[in-house]
Amino acid sequence: MSEYNFDYLDELEAEAIHILREVAGQFEKPALLFSGGKDSITLVRLAEKAFRPGKFPFPLVHIDTGHNFEETIEYRDEMVARIGEKLIIGSVQKSIDEGKVIEQTGKNASRNALQTVTLLDTILENKFDACIGGARRDEEKARAKERIFSVRDEFGQWDPKRQRPELWNIYNGKIHKGENVRVFPISNWTELDVWNYIRRENIALPSIYFAHQRDCITRNGQLMAASPFLNMDSDDIVESKKVRFRTVGDMSCTAAVESDADLIDDIIQEISDSKISERGARMDDKVSEAAMEDRKKGGYF
Amino acid sequence: MNILKFFTAGSVDDGKSTLIGRLLYDTDSILADQLEALQSSNRKNDDGTIDLAILTDGLRAEREQGITIDVAYKYFQTEKRKFIIADTPGHIQYTRNMVTGASTANLAIILIDARNGVVEQTIRHSYLVSLLGIKHIVVAVNKMDMMDYSETVFSAIKEKYKALALNLGLKDVTYIPVSALKGDNIVQPSANMDWYEGESLLHFLEKVDTDLQDKTTQARMPVQWVIRPQTDELHDYRGYAGRVLSGTFKVNDNVTVLPAGTSSTISKIEFFENELDQALAGQSVTIHLKDNIDISRGDTLVNSSALPMESKLIEADLCWMDGRALDPSIMYLIQHNSKTTKCKINEILYKVDINTLEKHAADEFKLNDIGRVIIKTADALAFDLYGDNRANGSAILIDSRTNLTVGALMFRASVE
Numbered sequence: 001m002s003e004y005n006f007d008y009l010d011e012l013e014a015e016a017i018h019i020l021r022e023v024a025g026q027f028e029k030p031a032l033l034f035s036g037g038k039d040s041i042t043l044v045r046l047a048e049k050a051f052r053p054g055k056f057p058f059p060l061v062h063i064d065t066g067h068n069f070e071e072t073i074e075y076r077d078e079m080v081a082r083i084g085e086k087l088i089i090g091s092v093q094k095s096i097d098e099g100k101v102i103e104q105t106g107k108n109a110s111r112n113a114l115q116t117v118t119l120l121d122t123i124l125e126n127k128f129d130a131c132i133g134g135a136r137r138d139e140e141k142a143r144a145k146e147r148i149f150s151v152r153d154e155f156g157q158w159d160p161k162r163q164r165p166e167l168w169n170i171y172n173g174k175i176h177k178g179e180n181v182r183v184f185p186i187s188n189w190t191e192l193d194v195w196n197y198i199r200r201e202n203i204a205l206p207s208i209y210f211a212h213q214r215d216c217i218t219r220n221g222q223l224m225a226a227s228p229f230l231n232m233d234s235d236d237i238v239e240s241k242k243v244r245f246r247t248v249g250d251m252s253c254t255a256a257v258e259s260d261a262d263l264i265d266d267i268i269q270e271i272s273d274s275k276i277s278e279r280g281a282r283m284d285d286k287v288s289e290a291a292m293e294d295r296k297k298g299g300y301f
Numbered sequence: 302m303n304i305l306k307f308f309t310a311g312s313v314d315d316g317k318s319t320l321i322g323r324l325l326y327d328t329d330s331i332l333a334d335q336l337e338a339l340q341s342s343n344r345k346n347d348d349g350t351i352d353l354a355i356l357t358d359g360l361r362a363e364r365e366q367g368i369t370i371d372v373a374y375k376y377f378q379t380e381k382r383k384f385i386i387a388d389t390p391g392h393i394q395y396t397r398n399m400v401t402g403a404s405t406a407n408l409a410i411i412l413i414d415a416r417n418g419v420v421e422q423t424i425r426h427s428y429l430v431s432l433l434g435i436k437h438i439v440v441a442v443n444k445m446d447m448m449d450y451s452e453t454v455f456s457a458i459k460e461k462y463k464a465l466a467l468n469l470g471l472k473d474v475t476y477i478p479v480s481a482l483k484g485d486n487i488v489q490p491s492a493n494m495d496w497y498e499g500e501s502l503l504h505f506l507e508k509v510d511t512d513l514q515d516k517t518t519q520a521r522m523p524v525q526w527v528i529r530p531q532t533d534e535l536h537d538y539r540g541y542a543g544r545v546l547s548g549t550f551k552v553n554d555n556v557t558v559l560p561a562g563t564s565s566t567i568s569k570i571e572f573f574e575n576e577l578d579q580a581l582a583g584q585s586v587t588i589h590l591k592d593n594i595d596i597s598r599g600d601t602l603v604n605s606s607a608l609p610m611e612s613k614l615i616e617a618d619l620c621w622m623d624g625r626a627l628d629p630s631i632m633y634l635i636q637h638n639s640k641t642t643k644c645k646i647n648e649i650l651y652k653v654d655i656n657t658l659e660k661h662a663a664d665e666f667k668l669n670d671i672g673r674v675i676i677k678t679a680d681a682l683a684f685d686l687y688g689d690n691r692a693n694g695s696a697i698l699i700d701s702r703t704n705l706t707v708g709a710l711m712f713r714a715s716v717e
Contacts, residue, residue, distance in 0.1 A: 006583060008304045008383045017585035018544040021525035025598045025639060049573040050542070050585070053535055054528040137374045144373045163371065164706045165397055165622045167404040168695050169544075170636055174704040188385055190376050 009197050013046065016185035018169060019148060020050040023130050023183050024057040026173035030130040030183075031088070033119075034060040036072035037248035038205055039134030042186060042194055044083065045203055058132070059086035063119050065111040066093040067229040067250035075206040090122030109231055110253040120156040123180055130173065130181045138190040148187050154178035191246075192271055199264045211244045211262040222255035246271075305511050308387040308402040310426035311412025316443045319352075320412060320481035321375060321388055324503065327488035330377035372402040381507040391422060396655070396669040397622040399429055400709055404695070407511055408437040410502075415448045415478075419461045421656045427462075428655050431469040432618060432671065432711065434691055437509050438466075438474045441502060445494065446480040452496040468658070477502050519685055520548030520556075520604035521693045522580075523638035524596055528587055540571060540587035541596055546638065546692035547685075548604065550588065551579040555605040558596055559683035564605055565590040582692075599640040601683045609683045609693060614647070614716035618687075619666065619674045623700065623707035627666035633707070635678055637696040643679040644698070650674060675716055687711035 006014075020043075023030045032047060034040045047056050062076060080087045092114050095101045100121070101114040123131060137144045147163050149171040164172055173181055186194065198205065215226040217236040224230055226238050229252045243256035244267070261267045311317035324330075375386040387402030389395070391412075403409065409430045413423055430438060440462055448454045455478045466474050477486055478497055485491035488503045499505075528540040550556070554567045569589040570577040580586040588602060596602075603609055621627055627646060635644040652663035652672035663672060687694030698708030 006303075006581065008302050011304050011583060014544060014583055014585040018525070021542055021544075021585070022639075024526050051526075051528060052573060053538065054530045057526075138376045144375060145371045160371065165401040165697075165709070167401055167697055167706070167709050168692065169405070170638065170695070170697050172636060172697060172699055172704070172706045174634070174699055174701070176704060188374070188376070190378070190383075192378070193383075 009193065009200060012186070012189050012193060013049070013197070015169070015188065016043075016046045017050040019171065019183065019185040020047055020132065022171050022173065023132060024051070026171070027130040027181070029126065029128050030058040030132065031061045031123075031126065031128045032056070032058050032132040033134070034062050034076070034087070035134070035248060036062070036068070036076050036206060037134065038194055038198060038209060039136065039186060041079070041203060041205060042189075042197060043132060043134050044079065045201055046185060048083065056085050059088050061088045061090060061122060061126075061128075061131070063090045063115050063122065064092060065115055065250040066091065067111050067227075067252050069206070069208050069225075069245075069248065069251055071206045071208045072248055075204075088122070088126065090118045092118045094118070095121065106231065111229075111250055112253045116156065123156070128180060129175065130183055132183045132185060134186060135182075135184045136189050136191070136194070137184075137187050146184065146187070148184050149173055150182045150184065151175060152180050152182060156180075158182075192268070195264070195268050195271060199268065206248065208245045208248065209267070211242050211259045211266075213240055214243050214256065215239070216241045216243060216256060219255075223258065224255055225251055227251045302382060303511055304383045304385060305408060305506060305509065306385045306387070306406045307408040307410060307506065308389055308399075308406040309410045309412060310389065310399060310403075310430065311391050311410075311422075311443075315391070315412040315414045316481045317391060317412050318388070320410075320441065320443065320479070320487070321386055322352075323481045323484055323487045324386075325375065325377055327484060328377050328379055328503065372398050379503070379507060384506065391426065393422075393425065393656075394669065396425075396429070396671070397620060397709075399426070400433065400620045400622070403429060403433040403435060404709065406433075406435055408439065408506070408509060409435045410439045410441050413440060413442050413458055413462070415442050415444045415454055415458065418458045419465060423462070424465060424658065425655045427465055427469055427471065428653070428658060431471055432620075434687060434711070436473060438471055439502065439505065440474060440476045442476065442478045443481055445478045445485060445491075446483045450478070450480075450485070450491070450493040452494070455497070475499070475505060477505065518548055518604070518607045519609065519690055519693070520550050520554070520602075520607070521546040521609065521685070521690070522550065522586075522588065522602045523640065524598055524600045524602065525639045526598060527596065539593070540589055541602065542585075542587045543602070543639070544585040545580050545582050547582050547690050548607070549579050549581050550586075550602070550604065552577075556588075556590070556602050557605045557608060558594060559601045559603060559609070559611065560681050561595070561600065563592075563594050565592040565594060567591075601638070601640070603683065609685045610715040611681045611683050612715040612717045613678045613681045615676050615678070615682065615684070615712055616650070616714040616716055617674060617676055617696075618711040618713060619646075619672060619676075619698075620709040621666045621668060621670045621707065622709060623703075623705055624668050625700070625703070625707070626668075627670075627708070632701070634699040634701050635676070635682075635696050635710070636699060637682050637684060638693070640680070640682065641699075642682070645677050646674050647677045648675040673713070676710065684712050684715075686713060688713070 095118045101117045147166045215238050216223045244259045261270045373388045389399040389402035459476045479486040486501045490501050522543045522545045524541045524543050526542040557564050568591045570580050571587040629646045632643045650673040651660040685693040694712045696710040697706050700707045
């Protein structure tokens with residue numbers, strides 16, 4: 001067995017492919033939730049490895065807040081054209097226009113919370129029974145307890161106290177009508193694992209992950225991209241900084257970090273040295289100690 | 302670099318969460334903003350230091366009650382290895398959670414409070430470790446700081462545990478005296494216990510062998526999905542996609558498809574854009590056969606020279622995981638890798654009192670009960686014994702009324 005050189009990235013990859021194929025085998029109408037962020041981009045790569053030369057047995061679904069970084073949308077459209085798979089877009093703007101949600105007001109207004117409604121509507125409309133997402137257990141402590149196959153009721157709610165036991169590598173995808181399952185194939189990956197995999201696989205990413213010059217303001221101690229989507233006033237001082245983003249949410253809730261890392265090796269070095277966790281750059285988690293748990297219970301990704 | 306998955310068995314009172322918190326803290330795996338949240342929390346140790354246990358208590362109910370009620374997965378990495386910890390609750394009412402956490406682990410840390418020694422809980426946890434077939438065991442004798450770092454205390458506990466290990470057939474046991482609270486022998490060797498000549502916990506975890514347990518000739522691959530592009534250029538393409546559970550498949554190997562029993566030869570093994578000579582345990586691949594035979598999800602490819610058992614009547618250990626008791630009169634579903642079929646529990650042979658390890662006759666099976674049953678399946682399963690092949694010797698039970706996973710099964714014998 002001397003040539004058995006199966007390292008940790010191979011093992012994580014093989015596990016994720018196994019999970020994706022279980023989704024294909026167990027569900028009638030699965031979907032892959034695609035945000036344009038590095039985690040969902042990694043999922044697309046894993047799906048290629050799981051199903052090529054066949055087509056994906058699911059479409060990609062993007063919940064579009066309308067407050068995107070334009071680089072993300074460009075990337076999304078190029079990628080979809082390259083891989084030749086179907087893309088379904090759920091629009092938060094449409095949910096607002098239809099009166100299903102009400103736009104937040106005030107300085108910290110964000111469409112992040114509104115996405116949940118659009119996501120649930122999109123699931124309902126397309127009758128999706130499984131949604132594959134790029135969440136990882138290292139992101140946040142509520143996520144640390146979530147199953148790889150995580151059942152949601154018809155209101156999209158996660159009940160952390162009634163999770164199914166998940167044993168060995170056997171995933172129970174049985175559900176009742178109206179329920180759906182969120183599936184997290186890269187649960188066991190860390191942020192650094194994802195970056196190392198992206199480097200190894202030579203996967204292209206939206207340019208906002210790399211250091212670039214951008215107009216920013218400082219909000220609650222964090223750097224935010226100046227944009228029409230941010231409710232700015234005269235107290236906000238716009239400064240040009242060299243920054244990059246560690247996660248890709250919408251522009252009103254994703255904070256930048258000052259960085260010179262414009263190559264993937266530099267980013268990996270920066271993360272290895274970093275003392276701020278990835279979700280630390282998400283204002284949406286800052287509301288209370290149980291912020292993520294509450295949003296997940298409500299149907300969030 | 303590879304991955305070690307381990308789980309920790311102990312209770313809050315033994316300092317389990319503190320131990321995990323200490324491993325994360327001392328390996329620099331806690332980031333600044335998490336540390337900040339930790340420091341601003343109002344839970345502190347008696348001496349005012351940070352309560353590291355908060356790091357692993359994820360859910361609100363757990364923070365409120367100060368207990369771990371579910372399995373939480375934690376990750377850290379050193380230069381030598383990536384670690385995945387399943388942090389499981391130790392209390393008897395959470396036995397099913399411990400079984401869940403243990404099912405994917407290849408090492409167990411059994412935590413013993415040096416003040417109390419081997420107690421009922423230790424027996425219970427060690428039994429579960431033996432039941433789940435975990436290869437390596439570390440007995441971490443914690444709170445040594447409260448026993449003056451006494452070698453005598455440690456040795457007495459070690460002797461007592463050895464007897465238990467012998468009784469349970471646990472072979473690979475390593476004993477380490479630690480103080481999770483003070484950090485002795487967790488990452489750094491302790492200056493307070495120079496009588497201890499072994500390694501710190503982390504150093505041991507870094508070097509313990511993690512070879513996939515099923516180093517066996519039993520090549521097994523359940524088919525998860527058949528890849529059929531059906532395009533003009535790939536008109537005849539038919540690839541069987543799955544993850545090798547155990548053993549090795551090589552090109553030109555003779556394989557048998559179960560349950561049909563038809564045989565063929567491997568013509569090609571693919572992984573994405575690459576062709577491989579062989580596929581090893583743990584790899585997700587696509588296998589092609591020379592003959593065009595009818596294969597679909599739920600079938601298993603095995604090497605023809607080492608066939609698994611095939612039976613509809615199987616003796617198995619069962620851990621019951623649902624609040625609704627086992628009902629022998631109804632049909633359940635059994636999921637064995639990619640195969641799902643109906644089944645019934647034909648007979649309860651015995652139940653085990655997991656605190657005393659005594660077996661006794663039983664006619665009911667409730668939440669957290671463990672024992673031996675005979676299960677009858679609608680379709681025959683192609684399986685191996687759990688003791689030989691964990692991946693092909695395990696299955697779950699699903700209640701088709703609720704769709705919940707209600708039982709964990711470890712196959713021990715074919716009855717036919």
